[in-house]
Amino acid sequence: MSEVPAEPYPRDREPVDPPYLYPDYVGTRLRAPMQPLVPLPHSLTELTGPLLGEGRVGPSDHDLTSQHEGEPQGQRIIVHGRVLDGDGRPVRNTLIEVWQANAGGRYHHDRDRHPSPLDPNFTGGGRCLTDDDGRYRFVTIKPGAYPWPNHENAWRAAHIHFSLFGNAFPQRLVTQMYFPGDPLFWQDPIFNSIPDPRGRERLISRFDLNETVPEWALGFEWDIVLRGRDATPVEDEDDDG
Numbered sequence: 001m002s003e004v005p006a007e008p009y010p011r012d013r014e015p016v017d018p019p020y021l022y023p024d025y026v027g028t029r030l031r032a033p034m035q036p037l038v039p040l041p042h043s044l045t046e047l048t049g050p051l052l053g054e055g056r057v058g059p060s061d062h063d064l065t066s067q068h069e070g071e072p073q074g075q076r077i078i079v080h081g082r083v084l085d086g087d088g089r090p091v092r093n094t095l096i097e098v099w100q101a102n103a104g105g106r107y108h109h110d111r112d113r114h115p116s117p118l119d120p121n122f123t124g125g126g127r128c129l130t131d132d133d134g135r136y137r138f139v140t141i142k143p144g145a146y147p148w149p150n151h152e153n154a155w156r157a158a159h160i161h162f163s164l165f166g167n168a169f170p171q172r173l174v175t176q177m178y179f180p181g182d183p184l185f186w187q188d189p190i191f192n193s194i195p196d197p198r199g200r201e202r203l204i205s206r207f208d209l210n211e212t213v214p215e216w217a218l219g220f221e222w223d224i225v226l227r228g229r230d231a232t233p234v235e236d237e238d239d240d241g
Contacts (some may be wrong), residue, residue: 018193018232019037025189026150056095062128064098064140072122074103076217079177079205082134083164085107087229088136091171097127098138099165105144105158111225114146119162139217146185157191158186164224174236178204190235199233 018025019030059189060066065076075102079098101107101124108123130136145157159176166172174213177200178191185191196202202225224232 003237010229016196016199016231018190022189022193024151025193028193042170047170050165050169051213057127057129061126062136062138063136064100064122064124064126064138066139067123067126068121072102072141074119074122074144076139077142078137078139078211078213078217078219079222080135080208080211080219081205081221081223083130083136083166083224083226084134085166085171085226086231088128090132091166091226092130094130094134094167095127095165096098096130096136098125098140098160100124100140100160101140101143101146101158103144105146116144116146142179142218145182150189154187155184157182157188162224164226166226173224173226173232174234175224175232176203177222178237180204180207194195194233194235202230202232203235214237 019032022028025209050135064073079224083094083096085091099107101112102116102122104114105119106112106114106116106121108118108125111198124139124143126140128136128138143160145155145158147153147155157178161177162175162177163173164171164173177192178185191200191203194203205220205222208219208221211221213219226232
């Protein structure tokens with residue numbers, strides 16, 4: 001077996017992603033590293049894994065509105081798009097996982113104390129595999145905005161969390177998708193921690209009338225790029241629920 005190059009994936013995330021310390025986002029003040037990071041070479045493990053495919057996705061996992069006996073409350077939406085690598089090639093057969101708040105802005109977990117009712121017909125988690133063109137599709141409910149204790153009268157813009165594994169661990173991405181025209185963008189420090197306005201725009205889906213199903217669901221399109229100049233930025237938070 002030929003030797004694996006030490007750096008087959010360039011370290012190109014820094015200009016795209018938010019800084020580890022962004023003072024307006026209070027949680028980063030405690031968890032940002034205090035010492036310079038030590039880059040580790042990519043080993044064979046990072047370059048050949050993970051192997052997540054068939055057998056991990058159930059027939060209704062992509063439809064978050066059909067996982068319970070009744071229908072959930074809220075506006076039904078279809079979220080679709082393509083997953084591409086940094087050269088614009090489709091990322092095939094890769095696992096995508098999503099999680100989100102319900103229409104009232106509440107997550108289905110014990111940490112969420114937002115005084116909005118839980119929906120017994122919506123738990124807010126789904127997964128799917130991309131096809132040979134890198135396409136994915138979810139049916140869900142548009143999530144509501146919710147308060148969080150970052151600053152006075154702080155509210156998160158409506159969003160859906162995405163987790164992608166790509167074809168190798170250096171392509172790993174955890175991020176968030178937003179909706180066009182959200183009035184809360186300006187005061188959301190997680191969204192605004194993305195340093196480049198073009199990077200923030202890449203986190204916003206677009207309304208898609210062609211995917212909209214009459215009298216049933218609104219369509220939103222959102223493409224995801226793993227690494228490269230036009231990469232989708234990382235957006236991951238552990239204390240906003």
